[in-house]
Amino acid sequence: MSKNIRTEAVDALFEAVLKLKNKEECYLFFEDVCTVNELLSLSQRFEVARMLTEKKTYLEIAEKTGASTATISRVNRSLNYGHDGYQMVFDRMEEQEQQV
Numbered sequence: 620m621s622k623n624i625r626t627e628a629v630d631a632l633f634e635a636v637l638k639l640k641n642k643e644e645c646y647l648f649f650e651d652v653c654t655v656n657e658l659l660s661l662s663q664r665f666e667v668a669r670m671l672t673e674k675k676t677y678l679e680i681a682e683k684t685g686a687s688t689a690t691i692s693r694v695n696r697s698l699n700y701g702h703d704g705y706q707m708v709f710d711r712m713e714e715q716e717q718q719v
Contacts, residue, residue, distance in 0.1 A: 667694045668705045 632652075639645050649658055663684050670680045677691050686694075698705055 664690065664694050665705075667691050668698060669709065671695055671698055672706070672709060 635648070639648055653661070663686050666684050667680055667686050667690065670683065671691070671694060675683075677688055680686060680691050681688060
């Protein structure tokens with residue numbers, strides 16, 4: 620059973636994130652909103668997704684990130700069957716790098 624994440628509270632959180640202007644503001648906000656472990660878990664999943672898109676093996680990813688194979692598998696499932704959120708961000712990051 621999947622929970623509906625589209626709530627007023629989640630909308631408000633996303634609106635707040637969209638107000639952030641730079642990386643330093645992100646640090647300030649997310650250090651208040653998340654525990655250190657939550658933030659590290661999110662960043663680990665993002666790194667796992669990046670490495671999966673680079674065709675790295677589970678072993679390489681686990682060694683570099685410390686992520687469990689279960690986490691790597693979950694991220695891989697999101698990449699393959701999710702809503703393409705990771706890919707959207709990776710594409711935008713790549714576009715931005717090419718403009719520099």
